[in-house]
Amino acid sequence: MAAEGLRLLPKRAREFASAEYWEHFFRERGERAFEWYGAWQELRAPLARYLRSRDSVRSVRILVVGCGNSELSEQLYDEGYRDIISVDISEVVVKQMQERSAHLRPKMTYMVMDVLQMDFPDGSFQVVLDKGTLDALMTDDEETTLMRVKRMFAEIGRVLQFGGRYLCVSLAQGHVLKVALEYFSREGWMVRIHQVFEAGATEGKFALPIFIYIMTKIKQVPGSALCILEFCAEAQDKPTRFKSTEHLIEAVKERQQYSLLRSQLNKKPNAESISLDLCNKDTSQARYTLHVVHNPTAKVAHNNQFAIFIVPQGRETEWLFGTEEGRKQLAASAGFWRLVVVSLHRDQQYEDMSAIQAELSEKVMELAPAGLSAQVPFLSVGGDIGIRTIQHRDTSPLSGEYVIEDVKGEDACYFRRLIFLSNRNVVQSEARLLSNASHKGNKKCKKKKKTVSRDHLVKPTAAPDRFSIDKSYLCCAHHRAMVAGLSLLKNPEGLSEASIRVLVIGLGGGSLPLFIHDYFLQCFIDVVEIDPVMLEVAARWFDFLPEDRLKVHIADGLAYVASLGAEGSCLYDAIMFDVDSKNSAMGMSCPPPAFVEKSFLQKVKALQKTDGVFILNLVCRDSVLRDVVLTNLREIFPLLYVHKIEGEVNEILFCQQQTNHRLSPVELQEKAKILQKALRQPGHAWDSTYVLADILAAVKLV
Numbered sequence: 001m002a003a004e005g006l007r008l009l010p011k012r013a014r015e016f017a018s019a020e021y022w023e024h025f026f027r028e029r030g031e032r033a034f035e036w037y038g039a040w041q042e043l044r045a046p047l048a049r050y051l052r053s054r055d056s057v058r059s060v061r062i063l064v065v066g067c068g069n070s071e072l073s074e075q076l077y078d079e080g081y082r083d084i085i086s087v088d089i090s091e092v093v094v095k096q097m098q099e100r101s102a103h104l105r106p107k108m109t110y111m112v113m114d115v116l117q118m119d120f121p122d123g124s125f126q127v128v129l130d131k132g133t134l135d136a137l138m139t140d141d142e143e144t145t146l147m148r149v150k151r152m153f154a155e156i157g158r159v160l161q162f163g164g165r166y167l168c169v170s171l172a173q174g175h176v177l178k179v180a181l182e183y184f185s186r187e188g189w190m191v192r193i194h195q196v197f198e199a200g201a202t203e204g205k206f207a208l209p210i211f212i213y214i215m216t217k218i219k220q221v222p223g224s225a226l227c228i229l230e231f232c233a234e235a236q237d238k239p240t241r242f243k244s245t246e247h248l249i250e251a252v253k254e255r256q257q258y259s260l261l262r263s264q265l266n267k268k269p270n271a272e273s274i275s276l277d278l279c280n281k282d283t284s285q286a287r288y289t290l291h292v293v294h295n296p297t298a299k300v301a302h303n304n305q306f307a308i309f310i311v312p313q314g315r316e317t318e319w320l321f322g323t324e325e326g327r328k329q330l331a332a333s334a335g336f337w338r339l340v341v342v343s344l345h346r347d348q349q350y351e352d353m354s355a356i357q358a359e360l361s362e363k364v365m366e367l368a369p370a371g372l373s374a375q376v377p378f379l380s381v382g383g384d385i386g387i388r389t390i391q392h393r394d395t396s397p398l399s400g401e402y403v404i405e406d407v408k409g410e411d412a413c414y415f416r417r418l419i420f421l422s423n424r425n426v427v428q429s430e431a432r433l434l435s436n437a438s439h440k441g442n443k444k445c446k447k448k449k450k451t452v453s454r455d456h457l458v459k460p461t462a463a464p465d466r467f468s469i470d471k472s473y474l475c476c477a478h479h480r481a482m483v484a485g486l487s488l489l490k491n492p493e494g495l496s497e498a499s500i501r502v503l504v505i506g507l508g509g510g511s512l513p514l515f516i517h518d519y520f521l522q523c524f525i526d527v528v529e530i531d532p533v534m535l536e537v538a539a540r541w542f543d544f545l546p547e548d549r550l551k552v553h554i555a556d557g558l559a560y561v562a563s564l565g566a567e568g569s570c571l572y573d574a575i576m577f578d579v580d581s582k583n584s585a586m587g588m589s590c591p592p593p594a595f596v597e598k599s600f601l602q603k604v605k606a607l608q609k610t611d612g613v614f615i616l617n618l619v620c621r622d623s624v625l626r627d628v629v630l631t632n633l634r635e636i637f638p639l640l641y642v643h644k645i646e647g648e649v650n651e652i653l654f655c656q657q658q659t660n661h662r663l664s665p666v667e668l669q670e671k672a673k674i675l676q677k678a679l680r681q682p683g684h685a686w687d688s689t690y691v692l693a694d695i696l697a698a699v700k701l702v
Helices: 002-008 013-017 019-029 040-051 072-078 091-101 133-137 143-159 174-186 197-201 245-267 324-334 353-365 477-488 492-497 511-519 532-541 557-567 598-607 623-636 665-679 692-696
Strands: 062-065 084-088 109-112 125-131 160-170 190-196 210-216 229-232 240-242 273-279 286-294 306-311 338-344 378-380 388-396 400-408 414-420 427-435 467-469 501-505 524-529 550-554 572-577 588-590 608-620 639-644 651-656
Touching: 040 072, 040 125, 040 160, 040 190, 040 210, 062 072, 072 084, 072 091, 072 125, 084 091, 091 109, 125 133, 125 143, 133 143, 133 160, 133 174, 143 160, 143 174, 160 174, 174 190, 174 210, 174 245, 190 245, 229 245, 240 245, 245 273, 273 324, 286 324, 306 324, 306 353, 324 338, 338 353, 353 378, 388 532, 400 532, 414 532, 427 511, 477 492, 477 511, 477 572, 477 608, 477 639, 477 651, 477 665, 477 692, 492 665, 501 511, 501 557, 511 524, 511 550, 524 532, 532 550, 557 598, 572 598, 588 623, 598 608, 598 623, 608 623, 623 639, 623 651, 665 692
Parallel strands: 062 084, 062 125, 084 109, 125 160, 190 229, 306 338, 306 378, 501 524, 501 572, 524 550, 572 608
Antiparallel strands: 160 210, 190 210, 229 240, 273 286, 286 338, 388 400, 400 414, 414 427, 427 467, 588 608, 608 651, 639 651
């Protein structure tokens, strides 16, 4: 059968639209029925829903276009529909079908006719039924193809009565669906797309679901621009209405992606990770992101097969929720074999946990293991859906669209974040907020171990109306590690008062240079930032204020370093790179590759004092590329330490020129203790969770 199918396939897709191809197809195929897109038992229920007449089924006049040798017309006849005319462009198949029905179905009519030019009078039929003909005709979106499709639509519209329906069974490929929706909505018809549940999702019979377009011909009311666009998912009784064809197309795409996901799960029940976006029906924007994660170590029992985990708003960027490795750990911690981790999107409104459950229950249950009938638990962290408030949204010509958002973290602490929407799950910069009304000092937010609990509906409290930036607290773990790396400088006991010079490439919200400025009282800092918008963001939203000891240079970091090297007069005790790459396709998101090429690293070395330290924030998921970076660094800086940040991709590299400065882990920790003691001066708040020695305990010599 498979070999025969290969022989019958055309060499070019557009041959599907030619009479010659179908003559050959049905001559070779013979009289055996060939069913495009499912058999009668799969289409019976939805078709019956839209074929019904106010009178008996016998009174419905049906035209089947492009009938082929499908049994669809015969099955309709056997259901009691007697007034059926079936047409096809192939003389061979029409003769076959006439002979097949001559004795069993004497009132059946088959005719040779081109759907682009039919001989029937206007308004002859109540239903025009098309099973795969539109898909066969529209093999591409070339102009000639579009003209043929529009002629077909015009002919169908002509032969239909007002109130009649064009029922088209289709795979709803993007280019086909778009043309059909645009044509019939423009003509003022009622448009509904109905997904066929049985054909699309059971046992993976089809990789993609089958849809029926229901286009109802109605008389246009003068002056009315109302266009009814609806979608009916599977066995849903009440259709969902959409505001535009674009939104309806997105809804169909979502169902197709959902069916593909289910098909993948059916074929590979232990698939490591599969993700899908669910969209808002009114805006077509992503509303939820589902990550299906499996825990192969779980002993599958009746009560631990499947669960849903809701990530609180604003916490999707955390390693546990925002990375594949973290979600695997979450699934293991929760103890379920299959866990669906659900992230909530910014710009979307969510009432509470119960409303989210009601909205998701039906869809997520489709992802449950086969045969599961038990109630599925919804899990969360403390049952709180979280708070996310977007304070500012804008677009930078260099960095793209970005948002400033305040989120609620653990222990009712609030944080301000800078997010580049080109990489929306990565926090570019973060600062803790202090409420001026209730925080006279420095309130600590302890880092607690995340726990997974059954949801308890806790009404979230509002974010503080008046606040200030807590400049004593470094939220980003890599910033903490970079400051700890200053312990590698000589005489750490005097660094808080020493006249040292630091170069920082990459400003972000300014937390790192601002912390160094405030705690190293005689330090002079040059910050280089390529995007002038980021300086405005840092000043307005993160209380960053340049002054004599803290200067910002709007320049390309590559060019700035090269120009200083040419002058040969500016030497730094510490050079820090915390600059992200704008190329999200790279396996390394920080820094851009040009910053770790050997020729550029030589220029960095020339700006660094011989007993100084070069500190690099490296975010690289490509192991081969990472090895290249480390090799380049070792060639320029013989002494190289690596600190891998727990639970994150980030690695902090501490690079020095003199190998005789090599320190053991114990010596590194001792220097860190000395530096921390020097920095913790009276009148300076210090977060008790920030222990420099603990950070350097994990440093390894490469």
